[in-house]
Amino acid sequence: MPDMTVNLAGIALKNPVVVASGTFGFGREYSRFYDLGELGGICAKGLTLHPHTGNPAPRIAETPMGILNSVGLENPGVDAFIAEELPFLRQFDTKVIANISGNTPEEYGVMCEKLSAAGVDLIEVNISCPNVKAGGLAYGTRPELAAEVTEEAKKHAGDVPVMVKLSPNVTDITEIARAAEGAGADALSLINTMRGMRVDVNTRRPVLKMNTGGLSGPAVLPVAVRMVWEVAQAVSLPILGMGGVAKGEDAAQLMLAGACAVAVGTALFADPFAPLHVRDGLKEIAACQGLEAVSELTGGIRPW
Amino acid sequence: MKVERKCRIVEKTQMGDAIYMVLAVGDMVRTSGVRPGQFVHIKCGDANLLRRPISICQWAGSGDGDTLTVVFEVRGEGTAWLARRPVGHTVDVLGPLGNGFEAEGGPYLLVGGGIGVPPMLGCAGTSGGTSTAILGFRSKEKAILLDQFASDCADCLVATDDGSLGYHGFVDALVRQELEKEHHYQGVLACGPKPMLKSVAKVAAEFGVPCQISMEERMGCGVGACLVCAAPMKDGTVKHVCKDGPVFDAREVDWDA
Numbered sequence: 001m002p003d004m005t006v007n008l009a010g011i012a013l014k015n016p017v018v019v020a021s022g023t024f025g026f027g028r029e030y031s032r033f034y035d036l037g038e039l040g041g042i043c044a045k046g047l048t049l050h051p052h053t054g055n056p057a058p059r060i061a062e063t064p065m066g067i068l069n070s071v072g073l074e075n076p077g078v079d080a081f082i083a084e085e086l087p088f089l090r091q092f093d094t095k096v097i098a099n100i101s102g103n104t105p106e107e108y109g110v111m112c113e114k115l116s117a118a119g120v121d122l123i124e125v126n127i128s129c130p131n132v133k134a135g136g137l138a139y140g141t142r143p144e145l146a147a148e149v150t151e152e153a154k155k156h157a158g159d160v161p162v163m164v165k166l167s168p169n170v171t172d173i174t175e176i177a178r179a180a181e182g183a184g185a186d187a188l189s190l191i192n193t194m195r196g197m198r199v200d201v202n203t204r205r206p207v208l209k210m211n212t213g214g215l216s217g218p219a220v221l222p223v224a225v226r227m228v229w230e231v232a233q234a235v236s237l238p239i240l241g242m243g244g245v246a247k248g249e250d251a252a253q254l255m256l257a258g259a260c261a262v263a264v265g266t267a268l269f270a271d272p273f274a275p276l277h278v279r280d281g282l283k284e285i286a287a288c289q290g291l292e293a294v295s296e297l298t299g300g301i302r303p304w
Numbered sequence: 305m306k307v308e309r310k311c312r313i314v315e316k317t318q319m320g321d322a323i324y325m326v327l328a329v330g331d332m333v334r335t336s337g338v339r340p341g342q343f344v345h346i347k348c349g350d351a352n353l354l355r356r357p358i359s360i361c362q363w364a365g366s367g368d369g370d371t372l373t374v375v376f377e378v379r380g381e382g383t384a385w386l387a388r389r390p391v392g393h394t395v396d397v398l399g400p401l402g403n404g405f406e407a408e409g410g411p412y413l414l415v416g417g418g419i420g421v422p423p424m425l426g427c428a429g430t431s432g433g434t435s436t437a438i439l440g441f442r443s444k445e446k447a448i449l450l451d452q453f454a455s456d457c458a459d460c461l462v463a464t465d466d467g468s469l470g471y472h473g474f475v476d477a478l479v480r481q482e483l484e485k486e487h488h489y490q491g492v493l494a495c496g497p498k499p500m501l502k503s504v505a506k507v508a509a510e511f512g513v514p515c516q517i518s519m520e521e522r523m524g525c526g527v528g529a530c531l532v533c534a535a536p537m538k539d540g541t542v543k544h545v546c547k548d549g550p551v552f553d554a555r556e557v558d559w560d561a
Contacts, residue, residue, distance in 0.1 A: 131323070
């Protein structure tokens with residue numbers, strides 16, 4: 001049987017399958033289905049410095065092989081996470097990845113300091129949120145803004161590695177990836193959701209109350225594979241690949257394109273056991289190909 | 305622990321615009337217990353990524369295998385897929401999920417509107433036949449489950465929007481009429497469209513009668529992890545219909561949100 005352990009920015013994961021931020025809450029709900037120690041890691045629900053109630057409903061719309069969401073970072077704030085949720089997650093033999101969003105670089109810094117002191121395994125920096133100071137421009141869409149946030153996070157994260165989560169809503173994702181690498185990021189995760197919209201033709205209203213939302217699910221998998229492949233060639237950082245992973249083969253595609261590990265998100269909504277099925281499918285693929293370790297898949301693509 | 309189960313469709317009947325479907329659910333009822341107002345999250349084919357939350361109408365637990373009855377309307381591709389499944393086929397069911405009604409003892413005033421009527425039948429059962437049902441429909445043709453409510457309740461009143469059956473008007477007028485009488489109702493329990501719930505909650509509050517309402521919102525995971533089914537509360541917090549609800553104390557809800 002192939003060795004399933006992988007290394008992500010110096011963190012040893014027991015298997016390459018983690019769950020994506022925003023799809024798994026803080027683990028409590030799915031812990032009723034299986035031992036969370038089965039997972040390689042858990043990206044917790046995105047945190048902000050202060051509590052957020054999120055956007056008005058409807059916050060979800062189904063689309064061809066995908067979903068749109070506009071939850072809007074509903075979360076109890078970083079302090080409540082540290083006090084109430086982190087001790088719960090720490091009971092399980094799995095890596096805990098905190099995901100953070102800020103309105104200013106300083107907010108990212110403060111959150112990193114708190115999370116580093118509290119002891120998480122990895123900090124995932126969401127740069128898809130708007131920069132209040134830069135007039136609401138998303139950090140993830142400008143290399144210089146992405147670099148500024150990455151630098152600030154690194155400065156305050158102590159020994160905890162920093163992984164920057166890239167948005168696909170850009171012309172050239174490698175530009176942002178290079179900027180994050182240059183600013184000291186330890187890893188990259190991609191892709192976040194793609195902006196989309198669905199309209200109810202009878203009411204002529206968008207289904208989402210926020211009009212637009214983020215697309216995820218199998219529909220985005222090919223975009224994720226392409227972007228992981230491009231980024232893997234542009235930087236030498238480890239990559240957590242995500243976007244529409246629902247089975248072992250999807251995960252293997254992302255790994256071959258260059259990812260060290262993969263995250264499962266939207267697939268959870270149809271099947272709470274999806275991450276375990278992806279892990280088992282990945283193991284089977286590695287075994288069938290006679291690999292000694294699943295990590296041999298990473299970057300193993302043979303492009304034409 | 306809540307698990308996914310492959311459940312066989314053992315009965316399916318067209319009931320007005322609704323589909324009445326009985327599922328064989330193994331030992332789900334005996335192991336998980338079911339409360340009226342809870343729902344099951346049903347996978348509706350591979351083309352629809354999201355499960356569809358459907359309220360439980362009735363349930364039975366026995367050594368021969370438990371059954372759940374659901375009554376639903378075709379609203380889109382998912383429910384259309386489910387409605388086409390023939391008897392004998394299996395569907396993937398997650399549940400029972402959510403917090404249901406507190407409906408023991410009684411009597412209660414059970415108020416249902418449209419496709420919000422079926423879950424109230426479960427409340428009729430748990431309150432031991434002592435409750436009074438007030439059921440609202442658009443018209444006589446849309447009325448469902450009247451015989452079942454008549455046999456499981458002390459009394460059953462019907463209102464239609466067009467006056468083609470029973471009272472001509474909305475259910476809140478009948479709720480008012482019942483509460484104006486000398487009564488022993490322990491509470492008003494309601495399920496239906498939000499404007500109906502709001503007006504029923506208002507009448508119950510006027511008479512100082514506790515009121516529980518079942519809310520509807522578009523859902524994702526169904527278990528409380530994805531946070532899409534937000535319901536704003538009066539205290540400024542946000543709760544989630546799938547996990548904290550679908551049944552809430554009417555006083556908690558921000559009706560103006």
